[in-house]
Amino acid sequence: xxxxxxxxxxxxxxxxxxxxxxxxxxxxxxxxxxxxxxxxxxxxxxxxxxxxxxxxxxxxxxxxxxxxxxxxxxxxxxxxxxxxxxxxxxxxxxxxxxxxxxxxxxxxxxxxxxxxxxxxxxxxxxxxxxxxxxxxxxxxxxxxxxxxx
Numbered sequence: 336x337x338x339x340x341x342x343x344x345x346x347x348x349x350x351x352x353x354x355x356x357x358x359x360x361x362x363x364x365x366x367x368x369x370x371x372x373x374x375x376x377x378x379x380x381x382x383x384x385x386x387x388x389x390x391x392x393x394x395x396x397x398x399x400x401x402x403x404x405x406x407x408x409x410x411x412x413x414x415x416x417x418x419x420x421x422x423x424x425x426x427x428x429x430x431x432x433x434x435x436x437x438x439x440x441x442x443x444x445x446x447x448x449x450x451x452x453x454x455x456x457x458x459x460x461x462x463x464x465x466x467x468x469x470x471x472x473x474x475x476x477x478x479x480x481x482x483x484x
Contacts, residue, residue: 369416
């Protein structure tokens, strides 16, 4: 069995078009290329969204947790493609199902987005995602995305 491949934020930026403040994946660990991996987001008090969500009680918005899962899945699929560095690749959300939020995510948390491909047809992928902090599930969803070159 091969060793997991780890991508840093500079490498992720070659895969995804997102940039600060909307790039929500700091590291990607690929377990099975194009199919299974874990994204990591270090949540800090410096995040712009904490200014208004919520003053005195900072909580990472749930929709951004789902976006972080989707970015992880997109980078995972792109990392599994040969020569992705030379290609212009876009990732587009199509649907989100079964979303559940279990616990708030706060500054200082390390959000780990566990994603796994459950279906694929041509350039459309369905993933199951689960975000965890300290091993506890904080959010989960199934989402569909299209990869466009």
